Amino acid sequence: MRIDILSAVPDLMHSSFNHSIMKRAIAANHVEVNLINLRDYAIEGKAKQIDDYAFGGGAGMVLMIEPIDKCISQLKSERNYDEVIYMSPDGELLTQKTCNQLSLLKNIIILCGHYKGVDDRVRQHLITREISIGDYVLSGGELPAAVLSDAIIRLLPGVLNDETSALSDSFQDNLLAPPVYTRPAEYKGWGVPSVLMSGHTANIEKWRHEQSVERTKLRRPDLFGL
Numbered sequence: 001m002r003i004d005i006l007s008a009v010p011d012l013m014h015s016s017f018n019h020s021i022m023k024r025a026i027a028a029n030h031v032e033v034n035l036i037n038l039r040d041y042a043i044e045g046k047a048k049q050i051d052d053y054a055f056g057g058g059a060g061m062v063l064m065i066e067p068i069d070k071c072i073s074q075l076k077s078e079r080n081y082d083e084v085i086y087m088s089p090d091g092e093l094l095t096q097k098t099c100n101q102l103s104l105l106k107n108i109i110i111l112c113g114h115y116k117g118v119d120d121r122v123r124q125h126l127i128t129r130e131i132s133i134g135d136y137v138l139s140g141g142e143l144p145a146a147v148l149s150d151a152i153i154r155l156l157p158g159v160l161n162d163e164t165s166a167l168s169d170s171f172q173d174n175l176l177a178p179p180v181y182t183r184p185a186e187y188k189g190w191g192v193p194s195v196l197m198s199g200h201t202a203n204i205e206k207w208r209h210e211q212s213v214e215r216t217k218l219r220r221p222d223l224f225g226l
């Protein structure tokens with residue numbers, strides 16, 4: 001899979017792709033992530049300008065269509081893209097189901113807004129899908145793009161060491177994950193459920209499933225019956 005992320009401040013995303021699971025996924029060629037600086041497509045002779053005041057007035061700058069269009073057009077001339085996604089608080093709410101679907105695609109572009117957002121003509125003519133990571137507003141689309149990419153990349157085959165690991169995470173099958181424990185078996189008198197120490201695989205699986213159901217009923221009853 002290839003993910004091209006277009007941003008006015010790509011440095012904001014470096015650390016999330018340069019550590020741990022994301023770093024290993026990229027090093028092992030499970031995914032190629034390109035952080036593209038929109039300033040490299042700035043309007044000639046205008047001091048790398050990529051934003052301007054909003055027509056009609058009001059506070060806040062707006063990312064201009066021209067650099068974004070130039071960048072997307074160049075990428076599209078090099079390969080086909082399955083989706084051109086804009087991160088936006090008014091987009092569809094990101095879910096595990098969406099991540100599962102997107103993880104099957106080959107090439108995607110993710111556009112990060114900044115300041116007040118992007119010229120709406122970008123959304124009308126260049127974007128195929130708009131995604132929000134929650135009902136709150138961040139300063140830019142960089143953290144949302146990193147969130148979306150991480151959620152997709154960890155689903156790609158071979159990225160997680162244990163193949164079943166992503167499948168047993170919360171929200172797969174509309175169930176939350178069961179509790180997990182590690183050594184020591186007792187800490188300050190606080191123990192660990194004995195079934196986990198029993199070595200009895202079937203009982204452990206049964207316990208985990210029951211815990212998942214209990215947790216989901218208690219914390220997210222809305223997930224049942226979807």
Ligand code: SAH
Pocket residue numbers: 086087088089090111112113114115116117118131132133134135136137138139140141142144
């Ligand atoms: N004026 C816009 C918010 C702009 S915030 C509005 O009220 O809707 C600046 C940029 O941050 C947005 O263009 C978007 O790319 C990103 N962003 C902010 N919050 C986000 C969220 N919850 N999900 C996805 N992207 C978000």
